[in-house]
Every structure is written in structure tokens, then in C-alpha cells.
Amino acid sequence: MGGRKQGMEELLPLLLLVLMIPVWTYAMGSDPPLSSMSAPPDPSPRSLPSSPVSTSMAAFTPELPTGGRKHRLDSHEKLLVALIASCSLLGAIILIFMGLWVYHNKFNQKSSKKSCQRSETEKGLSLAPFLGKFSSLKTVSRKSSVAFFENKLLEKASNSFSDSNILGVGGFGRVYKARLDDNKHVAIKKLDCGSQDAVREFENEVDLLSKMQHPNVISLLGYGINDETRFIVYELMQNGSLETQLHGLSQGSALTWHTRMKIALDTARGLEYLHEHCNPPVIHRDLKSSNILLDANFNAKLSDFGLAVTDGSQNKNNVKLSGTLGYVAPEYLLDDRLTDKSDVYAFGVVLLELLLGRKPVEKLAPAQCQSIVTWAMPQLTDRSKLPNIVDPAIKDTMDMKHLYQVAAVAVLCVQPEPSYRPLITDVLHSLIPLVPVELGGTLRAAVHSNN
Numbered sequence: 001m002g003g004r005k006q007g008m009e010e011l012l013p014l015l016l017l018v019l020m021i022p023v024w025t026y027a028m029g030s031d032p033p034l035s036s037m038s039a040p041p042d043p044s045p046r047s048l049p050s051s052p053v054s055t056s057m058a059a060f061t062p063e064l065p066t067g068g069r070k071h072r073l074d075s076h077e078k079l080l081v082a083l084i085a086s087c088s089l090l091g092a093i094i095l096i097f098m099g100l101w102v103y104h105n106k107f108n109q110k111s112s113k114k115s116c117q118r119s120e121t122e123k124g125l126s127l128a129p130f131l132g133k134f135s136s137l138k139t140v141s142r143k144s145s146v147a148f149f150e151n152k153l154l155e156k157a158s159n160s161f162s163d164s165n166i167l168g169v170g171g172f173g174r175v176y177k178a179r180l181d182d183n184k185h186v187a188i189k190k191l192d193c194g195s196q197d198a199v200r201e202f203e204n205e206v207d208l209l210s211k212m213q214h215p216n217v218i219s220l221l222g223y224g225i226n227d228e229t230r231f232i233v234y235e236l237m238q239n240g241s242l243e244t245q246l247h248g249l250s251q252g253s254a255l256t257w258h259t260r261m262k263i264a265l266d267t268a269r270g271l272e273y274l275h276e277h278c279n280p281p282v283i284h285r286d287l288k289s290s291n292i293l294l295d296a297n298f299n300a301k302l303s304d305f306g307l308a309v310t311d312g313s314q315n316k317n318n319v320k321l322s323g324t325l326g327y328v329a330p331e332y333l334l335d336d337r338l339t340d341k342s343d344v345y346a347f348g349v350v351l352l353e354l355l356l357g358r359k360p361v362e363k364l365a366p367a368q369c370q371s372i373v374t375w376a377m378p379q380l381t382d383r384s385k386l387p388n389i390v391d392p393a394i395k396d397t398m399d400m401k402h403l404y405q406v407a408a409v410a411v412l413c414v415q416p417e418p419s420y421r422p423l424i425t426d427v428l429h430s431l432i433p434l435v436p437v438e439l440g441g442t443l444r445a446a447v448h449s450n451n
């Protein structure tokens, strides 16, 4: 390309030379200077080339009464013709140059695109026009591109998807820990996409996540496809899910009161991003403790966007009823009414899990279940009873006023009537003063002594 550019620069003087020819021709072939003229050889204006330009110019030339004047007019006309010819030539040259410049730019763009793709493929990644397929889905505003991971690379990174690398098991498949060639640790969700539902969730998740960027939303690193199996590659969250932390072997012992408040605040921030800052707004539709993932510092991020819908989509209220028992808002379960307040309800359930250390639905007997909401509601508003139902792992470790406050927020979030529930922004602002400054809130060190 450098050579081509140089060639064009060398051509420039040559073209200017060509451009000057009509003027020189005139200068050499024209009559002597006007001051030394005595009798004009042929003053007839008809001897001028009869181009439309010259004709029209002649129409505007005032008639000259004397021979000397006629001769001067003749010389002027010749000069005019030479100038017009030069200008036309200049115009043509400019056009040619513009054409060459446009072509040159296009060629450059194409070759740089090609080399970018080549270098990605060499690294084992290739950028694919994957998202174009999903034009039927409503999308959020950020422009996106997503990396494609070769199957071989994923096999190698996950030790051939060995059982020892399993991080968790979900409805459509398993999630594996993996290490890429650059030593980066990632999580790979391996989805068996035999059913249309699974394919749809895979496409929806990749499409939405590829356009989102927020500290409290999981980062999508890429995707892969191998026959009916689909892979989604995410950043690795070292402390797994909130569900595992609360209800797994450790039974919430790793989560102090302040860490729990931070997790609640982070989750609210993630939801606020979906509801208030995505365009069109996004409803997560499957918020639950297993979809809140925790990194090495217990920063919480929302994951699993397979069921998420955009608020602007016309068929938002026709989407198949989905979600997880215990977290689904009553109006959505009974009337198919889906709004951002459905996420607020699910958030209230997660807040109750954090406070009480209980699962959203507990089995009492083989055919008898109890929801955390119906069980806790009467005790949450009774200040004498509330301290007794708090998770034993954090009992007596918090400021009582803060406990009452959080319980009040949870009660509001799980109101059966969606319009009585607060917006997630309001929830977020009520939680900020309860979280220490070093964990992302505004609570000062002097106020919190024991946590």
C-alpha cells in the first residue's frame, strides 16, 4: 500500500504538467503583448472554437467599436478558452484523485479487517458475524462482537471436560472450570442443545450478555459450537454462587453480615443497570441465589440471562412462563403479568435468604412445601421475633436498627401487589448506608465495630 501511495504522489507533478499545457499553448501561440499591436490579423470572434461555454461567454461580451479593441477582445477570449480548458482539466484531475482516494481507503479498510481476523484466529479465537442471526431478538444498545472458541481449545482448557473440573450443574448442562493458553482461568457452560428451548436460551444469553458491560453483571468471554453442544465462556467467579455459599457445606459461614449487605447492594446495582440503564430495559426473569455469582472478593454479579427479556419487546407478556419456584412473583405466575417488579420480588426473596439463611422453598413433608415468604412475613414485621429467625451464622453480629431496616425492605419487595413494591433504584439507595465504605457503601468505620 505504501508503494501505491508513493506512486500516486509521483503522478501529481506529471498531472500538473498536463494541466499547464493549455496555458503554455496559449502563451506560445498567442499574439504579441497588447501594447505592441498595431493591426489585428483576424479579429473575427467566429474563429474561436464554438463550444457552448464560449458561445455563452460571447453572448455576454459587449460589442467593441474599434479594431484595436477587437484584437484585445480576441486575445481575452483565447485566454478565457485556455483558462476554461485548464479548469475543466483541473476538475477532471480532482475527480480522478477523489476516485483514487476513495478506492485507496476502501482497500486499506478491507485489508486491515482481514489482518485483524487473521490474528484473532491465530490466537485460537475468531470473530464471527454470529449475532446477525439473532435479529429477531430485541437487543440492548451497546454494539457487540463476541469471540468464537474452537472446540479443540475448549477441550484442552477444561482437561476434556473432566468431572474434577465441574463447578456446578444447571438445568441444561454443567459448568466447568478451565484454563486458557494465556493462563487465564474461565468458566465454561456446556449446554446440551437437543431442545429448541435450550438453543433459544443459549442464543438469548450470548446476544444479551455480549452487549452488556457492568461490574455487577458476569462478563461473557465467548462461545463455541460443536454439533448439538453449545459452549458459553465466562469470567471465572472463584467463590461460586450465593446459593452454594448459603446452602452448601459452609452454610453461610463465609458470609458476614456486612458481606451479605454488600452482596445485596451489588445485586441491586446489577438489576438497576438492567432496568434503568439498558436500552431497551431488560427484565432478568430468573433472579435467584444460584444466579448470583461471587468473585474472589465476594463482589456479586448477575448471571444466566437465558430467560431475560427486553422491556420493549411486544411479546413480553406472551413469553412462556419461566423462572424458579419460590422466586416467581405471584402476578406473573397467575396472570402472566411480567414487569421489572417481577425482578424486585425475586430480589426480596434473595434478601430473605441472606437474612434468614433459609432456602426459598423448604420441604416440610413429602408432599408439603413452605415458601420463605409465607413463613417469614408475620415475623419480619415483629421486632421481638425478628432476631430469633435470623441466620444462626450471623445472629447477634449486626446493628439491630440495620436488621429492622433490611427486613422492612425485604417485606416491601415481596408485596403481592407489584405496584406496592419499590423500584430497584429505591432499594439500592436504602442499602447503600448499610454497607461499609470499603465494600462499596457509605457506612463509616466508627459505626460498624464488630464486622
Ligand SMILES: Nc1ncnc2c1ncn2[C@@H]1O[C@H](COP(=O)(O)OP(=O)(O)OP(=O)(O)O)[C@@H](O)[C@H]1O
Binding pocket: 167, 168, 169, 170, 171, 172, 173, 174, 175, 187, 189, 218, 234, 235, 236, 237, 238, 240, 241, 243, 244, 290, 291, 293, 303, 304
Ligand atoms: N462463571 C462462573 N464461575 C464460577 N462458577 C459458576 C460460573 N457459572 C456458573 N457457575 C456455577 O455453576 C452452577 C450451575 O450454573 P447454571 O447457571 O448452569 O445453573 P443454575 O443457575 O444452578 O440452575 P439453572 O439451570 O436452573 O439456572 C452455578 O450455580 C454456579 O455454582
Ligand SMILES: [Mg+2]
Binding pocket: 170, 290, 291, 303, 304
Ligand atoms: Mg445459573
